[in-house]
Amino acid sequence: MTDAHILIIDDNKSVLSALEILLQFEYKKIETISNPNQITSFPNLKEIDIVLLDMNFSAGVNSGNEGLYWLRELQKKAPQTSVIMMTAYGAVDLAVKALKEGATDFILKPWNNDKLLATVKSAFELRKSKKEVHELKEKETHLKQVINQNKNYIIGNSKALNGVLKMVGKVAKTYVNVLVTGENGTGKELIARELHKLSARNHEVFIPVDMGSISENLFESELFGHIKGSFTDAKEDRIGKFEAANGGTLFLDEIGNLSLQAQAKLLSAIQNRTIVRVGSNKSIPVDIRLICATNEDLDQMVADGLFREDLLYRINTIRIEVPALRDRDNDILVLTDFFLKKFTSKYGKPSLKINQQAQEKLLSYPWPGNIRELLHTIERAVILSEGNVLKPEDFLLSNKQTVSTNLNGPATLEEMELLMINSALEQNEGNYSAASEQLGISRQTLYNKLKKRGKN
Template identity: 90%
Template sequence: MIDARILIIDDNKSVLSALEILLQFEYKTIETISNPNQISSFPNLKNVDIVMLDMNFSAGVNSGNEGLYWLRELQKRAPDTSVVMMTAYGAVDLAVKALKEGASDFILKPWNNDKLLATVKSAFELRKSKIQVSKLKEKESNLKQVINQNKNYIIGNSRALNGVLKMVSKVAKTDVNVLVTGENGTGKELIARELHKLSERSHEVFISVDMGSISENLFESELFGHVKGSFTDAKEDRAGKFEAANGGTLFLDEIGNLSLQAQAKLLSAIQNRTIVRVGSNKSIPVDIRLVCATNEDLDKMVAEGLFREDLLYRINTIRIEVPALRERENDILVLTDFFLKKFTSKYGKPSLRINQSAQEKLMAYAWPGNIRELLHTIERAVILSEGNVLKPDDFLLSNKPNMSNAVNGPATLEEMELLMINNALEQNAGNYSAAAEQLGISRQTLYNKLKKIGK
């Protein structure tokens, strides 16, 4: 016996009795009502698996409009319940109309018992499928909320930062492609997340991809997915990042690290808004908001033939330049205070503070690693502190002053990159993996950059 609850609605008591007798040996709970007006007060209607509903209730009326009306009411009150319409031979066209309006099936009167039982069973299977879909949608919604939870905040009130946030608020409501530029550690992903949070897609997922960490031979699989058996390790079908971000925002970080071959494949996907999984010929449409980021000078790379000009045009409808930390006035101290509270709480040192001299040292420093370097610097100082006051000597910094105050003015982007890399290697005792992690790039990208500048 199937554990299901069936409600039969028909003004003909002979029909109710006949159906109840037929179904009681197949299904656990059979309930009947002869007046559809009782639907509104029927207990736990959402828990009914199948409703068998007649299409006509008033004497001499055969239009089927009553049945259609109550079908709509049932869909409002119990959307996951399967509704099977019951009609006479002469009203098949009405039954078809009911199917178009959401009924799961229909039964002709007089019925064939075997056909009726098969119809009811199919309706029950449909009911189970609807419940599963509802649960999956609920899980998907909850998962998207978890994925989109961003515990990092954009901290600061400098003029430079406020200018960026003003542009973000203007651009966020549109669907244009955005290129976020700036030095390593400035918070480009936070800006991308802010664009997503303020957009019409904020209820959908934000998918972040570090392009610098994807090897050339896995590029297509990671971004576009693959089908089972398309290559040695493809043991099952897998969706790529484009499909995963469908309806939401796709953030491609370090896009300047892509090879020309990978750039061509990415350009095709962006232009056509479709992707093809590796090993498949089927085009899959995708609806994404694209945000890219880089610390490279893409215009210079285009001139040198290292980056496709047509791809740059595609991703660069709006360009947002994130200012370096040294350009953000007193935000250094604002962020220092924020990180200090965070790490003193984390490591159980609530009374720890930074004296005036140490603050002046932090303000005078160039911060080639920007906010990421400041975060690690404060965390290290808190962990190693022995007293209640952090002094200048507690902060291990290079001897480079704040570039905005330097006599020779700001360094070039290439010089700043070299400064950041040298500083990271120095702070991590020459450990390339640790230095790459601090800089927010892959070990391979670090090697490539050192090779490019001849180190």
Template identity: 75%
Template sequence: MVDAKILVVDDNKSVLSALEILLQFEYKSVQTIFNPNQISSFPNLNDIDIVLLDMNFSAGVNTGNEGLYWLKEIKKKSPNTSVIMMTAYGAVDLAVRALKQGASDFVLKPWNNERLMTTVKSAYELRKSKQEIHNLKKKENNLKQVINEGRNYIIGQSKALTSVLNLVAKVAKTDVNVLITGENGTGKELIARELHRLSTRKNEVFIGVDMGSIAENLFESELFGHAKGAFTDAKEDRAGKFEAAHQGSLFLDEIGNLSLQMQAKLLSSIQNKSVVRVGSNKPIDVDIRLVCATNCNLEQMVADGLFREDLLYRINTIHIEVPPLRERNEDILVLADFFLKKFAHKYDKSGLRINQLAQEKLMEYPWPGNIRELQHTMERAVILSDGNVLKPSDFLLHAKPMQSFDSEPMTLNEMEEQMILRALEQNEGNYSAAAEQLGISRQTLYNKLKKKSD
């Protein structure tokens, strides 16, 4: 017996009895209504899987309009319930109208029992499919809420930050591509998430991709997906990041790390607003809001032949420059207090505060690692604190000039960090030039910096 609930609505009691007898041996619950006006007050209509609905209830009327009216009412209250229309007056145009208004099928009286049972079974399968789709959409929406939930905050009230946030608010409602630039640790991803939060796509997913961490041989598969059998480990079809972000926002971080070959493939997908999975030749349309970020000088990279000029024009319809923390002096203590409370709660150390001398030390420090460095500094201080007051000695700050061989020796890691910072300073933040000066690849430089910031 099928665990389904069926409701029969007909003004002919003989019809109600016949259908109840026919269906009760196959379906768990069969209920009947003689007067269609009872539909409006029928309890738990959403729980009904199938409604068998007569199309004519008034004597001498055979237009089917009454049935169409009640079909509409049922669909308002329970959109996923399958409705089968019944009438003794068969007309193709009436059947078409009923199907267009949401009926799942159409049965003529007198009916053939076997055919009617087949129709009811199909309607039940349709109901189950709609319910599964409804449940999947609910899960998808819940997942999007979890992914997009505001776990990170933009903290600060400085003029430099306010200017950036005003620009974000203006741009967010549009779908133009945005390029966010700024030093490591300034919060470029937070700005990208704020763009998404304020956009018309806020209820869709935000997908972030660290372009610097994707190996070149995996680039196409990660971004565009692959078809089953495209390569040895491709055991099934897989959607890439572009498809995953469909109707939402796609954030490509560290876009300056892409090789020219990968830039060309990315440009093609952006221009065509479609992707082709590896191992397939079928284009898949994608609708995304593209936001890119980098700490590189892309204009200089274009001049050096390291970045495609046409790709740069595509990704920076609007350019947002995120200021470094040293240009947001009035935000340093605000951020420090925020991180202090966050980590005090995390490590169960309530009542912590920063004394005046420690505050002055934080304000005087140039914060080369920006907000990320401040966050890690505060976490370290909270973990290692012995009392309720954080003093200058509780904050381990590492910005110091390169030492000579006559001074106190540094560890190899400290020396490497200083060399990297000096190379970046001498080359005005140009990663390619700094890497060349240090005799390492750009990818190696990026990985070393990321490891240190983590």
């Protein structure tokens, strides 16, 4: 016996009895009503799997309009329920009209028992499919909400930051591609998430991709997906980041680390708004809002032949420069207070405070690692603190200060970067993972930067 709930609606009690007898041996719960006006007050109507609905209830009326009216009412109150229309006055145009209005099927009276049972069975399968689709959509909506939850906040009220946020507010409502630039650790991903949150796509997913961590041979698979058997480890079909972000926002971080070959493939996908999975010939259309980010000087890279000019034009409709922490005035102290509250709560030290001298030390430091460096500095100080007051000596900033004072005369940004990388590698005894974590970049990005300068 099938675990299904069926409701029969007909003003002829003989019809109700005959159908109830026929169906009761096949389905678990059968209910009947002879007056369609009872539909609006019927308890738990959404739990009904199938409704068998007569099309004519008034004597002498056989237009089917009454049945169509109640079909619409059922669809309003129980949209996933399958409705089978019944009438003794068969007409092809009436059947077509009922199906267009959303009926699952159409039965003529008198009916053939086998045919009726087959029709009801098909309607039940459709009901199960509708229910599954509805549940999947609800799960999808919930997952998107979870994925889009951003527990990081844009903290600060400096003039430099407010100018960026004003630009974000203007650009977010459009669909143009945006390039977010700025030093490492300035919060470029937070800006990208803010653009997504303020856009019309905020109910869809935000998919971040660290381009610096994707190896060259996996680039296409990661971004465009692959089909089973397309390469050695392709044991099943897999969608790429472009398809995963369909309808939402795709954020490509560290885009300056891409090889020219990868840039060409990315440009094609952006231009055509279609992708082809590895191992397939089928073009798949994608609808994404594209946001890219980099700490590299892409204009200089174009001049040096390291970045495609046509790709830069595609991703750079609007450019948003995120200011360095040292250019954000007292935001350093605002962020310090925020991180201090966060970590004193996390590590059970609620009474811990920071004194004036320590604040002055933090304000005078150039913060080459920006907000990420400040966060790690505050967390380390809280963990190692022994008293209730954080003093200047509790903040270990000397390593990077030493790097800056070791320069003899003016230095380029590349020279400064290389000094910091070498210093981090020395401090971590050549451990690339530890050095990249200290610098606030991925291991792959560290490799790329050393390779670019012929140091690896």
